[in-house]
């Protein structure tokens with residue numbers, strides 16, 4: 001595991017698709033994808049499909065998601081994210097394996113680097129800068145890493161594999 005994490009200023013939005021959610025019909029793992037992958041966030045349908053029960057709907061609403069004090073949840077119809085586990089009196093949830101890997105690389109790094117954006121300087125837009133303090137806290141590091149391991153197990157059971165990072 002990489003020991004150094006550089007905040008490359010990814011925003012939550014970049015991780016939002018596909019978003020694995022608890023299916024509103026059967027509570028199994030369903031997925032939200034953009035109908036047109038190259039379209040901007042609001043310019044295409046956000047299709048929720050569930051391979052367990054056949055649920056299928058466009059879930060797009062004007063406001064996509066919000067932070068709920070733990071991590072993010074998919075805000076459309078308040079669908080809870082499927083990759084979610086309790087942790088340190090809160091909960092950690094991520095959209096998908098790429099999001100989880102990014103979180104893991106941050107939490108497991110011994111050195112956390114942040115650099116100002118060339119254009120915007122020190123902003124508070126990146127996912128890392130917006131992570132709740134309890135996730136960033138050294139005191140909770142082991143608990144958070146255990147929760148991340150549980151999320152990998154959940155993902156694997158659903159056939160969602162760990163992304164391979166090319167060096």
Ligand SMILES: [Zn+2]
Pocket residue numbers: 023024025026027028030050051052053054055
């Ligand atoms: Zn379902």
